[in-house]
Amino acid sequence: MMASKLTRGFIYLAAAITFGSLFYVVGFILIKGIPYLNLDMFAWKYTTDNVSLMPSLITTLIVVGMTLVIATPIGVFTGFYLVEYAKKGNKVVGIVRIATDTLAAVPSIVYGLFGMLFFVTFLNFQYSVLAGVLTSVIMVLPLIIRSTEEALLAVNDSLREASFALGAGKLRTIFRVILPVSMPGILSGVILASGRVVGETAALLYTLGSSTNLPDSLFSSGRTLALHMYVLSSEGMHVNESYATGVILIVVVLMINGLSTFLSNRLTKGTK
Amino acid sequence: MKTKKLDGFMKGVFFVSALTSVLAIILICIFIFAGGVPFILDYGLSEFLFGQKWSPSNTPASFGILPMIMGSLAVTFGAIIVGVPIGILTSIFMAEFCPVWLHKILKPAVNLMAAIPSIVYGFFALQAIVPIMRQFVGGTGMNMLTAIILLGIMILPTIIGLSESSIRAVPRSYYTGSMALGATHERSVMRVVVPAAKSGIVSSVILGIGRAIGETMAVVLIAGNQPIMPESLTLGVRTLTTNIVLEMAYASGEHREALIATAVVLFVFILIINGTFLIIKKKGAK
Numbered sequence: 001m002m003a004s005k006l007t008r009g010f011i012y013l014a015a016a017i018t019f020g021s022l023f024y025v026v027g028f029i030l031i032k033g034i035p036y037l038n039l040d041m042f043a044w045k046y047t048t049d050n051v052s053l054m055p056s057l058i059t060t061l062i063v064v065g066m067t068l069v070i071a072t073p074i075g076v077f078t079g080f081y082l083v084e085y086a087k088k089g090n091k092v093v094g095i096v097r098i099a100t101d102t103l104a105a106v107p108s109i110v111y112g113l114f115g116m117l118f119f120v121t122f123l124n125f126q127y128s129v130l131a132g133v134l135t136s137v138i139m140v141l142p143l144i145i146r147s148t149e150e151a152l153l154a155v156n157d158s159l160r161e162a163s164f165a166l167g168a169g170k171l172r173t174i175f176r177v178i179l180p181v182s183m184p185g186i187l188s189g190v191i192l193a194s195g196r197v198v199g200e201t202a203a204l205l206y207t208l209g210s211s212t213n214l215p216d217s218l219f220s221s222g223r224t225l226a227l228h229m230y231v232l233s234s235e236g237m238h239v240n241e242s243y244a245t246g247v248i249l250i251v252v253v254l255m256i257n258g259l260s261t262f263l264s265n266r267l268t269k270g271t272k
Numbered sequence: 273m274k275t276k277k278l279d280g281f282m283k284g285v286f287f288v289s290a291l292t293s294v295l296a297i298i299l300i301c302i303f304i305f306a307g308g309v310p311f312i313l314d315y316g317l318s319e320f321l322f323g324q325k326w327s328p329s330n331t332p333a334s335f336g337i338l339p340m341i342m343g344s345l346a347v348t349f350g351a352i353i354v355g356v357p358i359g360i361l362t363s364i365f366m367a368e369f370c371p372v373w374l375h376k377i378l379k380p381a382v383n384l385m386a387a388i389p390s391i392v393y394g395f396f397a398l399q400a401i402v403p404i405m406r407q408f409v410g411g412t413g414m415n416m417l418t419a420i421i422l423l424g425i426m427i428l429p430t431i432i433g434l435s436e437s438s439i440r441a442v443p444r445s446y447y448t449g450s451m452a453l454g455a456t457h458e459r460s461v462m463r464v465v466v467p468a469a470k471s472g473i474v475s476s477v478i479l480g481i482g483r484a485i486g487e488t489m490a491v492v493l494i495a496g497n498q499p500i501m502p503e504s505l506t507l508g509v510r511t512l513t514t515n516i517v518l519e520m521a522y523a524s525g526e527h528r529e530a531l532i533a534t535a536v537v538l539f540v541f542i543l544i545i546n547g548t549f550l551i552i553k554k555k556g557a558k
Contacts, residue, residue, distance in 0.1 A: 004458040011369055014361030018432070019378065021425045022385045025396045032399070077289035085283055092290065098550070099294040105546040106539070107486025109513045110304065113520070113535045117303045138296045145293065171279045192387075199389030202488040202513075206520055226389050230489055233395045243399075246392050253387045261380050 029250055033243035041244055046212040051241045053248065055214040056228035060252075062129065062215070063208065063224055064197045067136040072190055075141050079148025079186075084174055104142035108202035111139050115207035127209030127221040135207045136200065140193035147189020151182035188263040195256040199249070201226045225249055301539075308533035311526070320533065326499040328519065328527040335530040337515070337537065339501045344485055344511040344541075346502040347419050347495070351484040354424025356477055359431030363473075366432065367439040368461045386429035394490035397422040402494055409506045414496035416509040422490055427480035434479060438472020439465060471556035478549045485541060488513040512538040 043052040078096065086093045115135030125131040155178050163173040179186075209221030210231050223231065229245040232238045312320050315335060323336015366378060401421060406413030442465050450460035466473070496508020497518060510518075516531050516538075523531055 004456045007458040007462055008369070011361050011365045014358045015365040015370070017358050018362040018385075018428055019381060021428075022381055024400070025388065025393065025425075026384075028396055028400055029392060074289045074292050077286045078293065081283075081286035081290040085286060092287075095294055096290050099297045101550060102297050102543070102546055103293055105482050105542055105549075106300065107482075107488065107513060107542060109486070109488040109516055110300070110535055110539055110542070113516060113532060114300045114303055116520075117307050117532070118299060122303070138293075138300075141293050141296065169275050169279055171275070171282050195387050199387065199391070201389070201391045202517060205517065226391050229389075229395065230391045233391070233398060233493060239399070242395055246395055249389055249392055253389065254384065257380065257383050257387050261383065
């Protein structure tokens with residue numbers, strides 16, 4: 001009996017530490033940061049006086065939007081190929097799986113360095129939105145591929161057979177039957193991918209750069225919210241503004257996660 | 273006939289898309305290795321890997337990265353000591369001890385924990401853990417222990433997520449069988465269910481190791497970043513990742529190549545870790 005109680009005690013303690021630390025991190029940033037959220041920080045132009053986060057907020061939206069526009073079709077199409085077209089034991093599938101698994105494990109700083117060597121220097125894009133976006137695309141590909149695969153595999157085979165039996169071709173079956181059913185799962189992966197880009201710093205520092213201006217073309221530098229927060233906190237001059245930026249980041253991540261959970265719950269309901 | 277053609281065309285499009293990630297990983301390997309390996313050969317592999325002095329601005333400059341290798345290993349090892357027991361026990365709690373209504377709250381909480389940007393974790397540690405360290409340990413408060421505690425927290429969601437799903441994947445008959453033999457709930461879970469989920473739990477720990485060794489932005493704010501051999505928990509430490517991000521902004525020539533070579537070493541570490549993970553996953557699937 002003693003041993004049981006002790007085991008239970010340790011398990012409860014561990015859970016308390018885990019969720020206690022999460023609560024502490026989020027609570028700490030919110031409590032310290034919310035009082036410093038003011039209208040100045042949302043001014044259109046950044047100056048050293050107002051330390052506005054507005055340009056970074058808009059740049060974040062631009063970078064996330066462009067990344068998703070490029071990465072989603074590639075990732076989803078890869079999923080189609082792996083699940084719907086490739087035959088069992090196909091060598092290409094094995095190679096693509098190893099490639100995506102490896103991509104998923106590459107640390108962001110290595111992505112950043114690669115982006116700097118390839119997009120910024122070799123292709124001569126300079127520190128630019130384009131270099132940042134293309135680096136992010138590679139980074140989120142494994143996420144989108146994996147969630148598409150899972151969503152497609154969850155689709156009942158009887159749906160495919162029914163569609164073929166009615167005379168629909170492969171392509172028609174994919175786009176008219178399978179895609180609508182697996183949409184929530186795919187979307188939840190795409191949304192998680194946007195969360196990854198929102199929180200990314202190391203991969204963007206040496207590709208997107210850290211200019212405080214709003215980028216006016218694909219080839220100009222900018223900074224996302226997370227980069228903004230990094231620059232502020234490593235300079236140590238604007239601690240309060242760092243807290244406030246942290247609040248915005250946490251709120252954005254919360255919304256992204258909520259949306260993704262909502263969609264994947266719909267998926268599990270849909271297939272049962 | 274027309275749809276046949278379109279079918280074939282789209283199949284080609286899907287195939288090319290599938291090759292994108294293969295192309296990406298090949299390009300990454302080529303550019304990182306081509307940027308770093310010539311330097312390593314030129315400078316000498318053992319001088320680079322085992323040199324204890326990193327002073328890029330001296331003449332002649334010396335580029336020994338042993339302090340950073342040891343720094344990365346020490347910090348990762350520490351994070352494992354802190355994070356693994358807490359993470360695994362929490363996943364057991366989530367899978368076997370927690371009421372359904374609570375699970376509905378805690379599961380999104382774990383996902384949130386995974387999604388909080390590393391810069392937010394780093395800033396939190398800088399403002400919350402560093403002052404406490406300064407008070408109790410002295411110095412600047414930016415030391416190895418601070419980094420270990422923070423990374424220990426940061427790897428929790430990785431470990432919890434995968435461990436929980438592998439514990440849940442254990443057939444329920446294992447548990448009921450053990451209960452029928454008169455074992456308590458705790459004993460059944462700890463002695464029967466959890467051991468059956470071993471390979472999933474081990475994979476989760478390996479993923480956690482990968483996350484800890486690759487983490488950059490959180491560590492750079494709080495670890496002190498002195499390029500010295502890690503001798504004490506209360507001294508500053510520099511890891512492979514932070515070495516790159518700290519100096520890349522102004523590095524040029526040989527110094528820049530040395531930083532890319534640092535990334536080569538980091539990349540090789542990650543490939544080894546990931547390879548181990550894939551092997552275990554394959555074994556688990558059998």
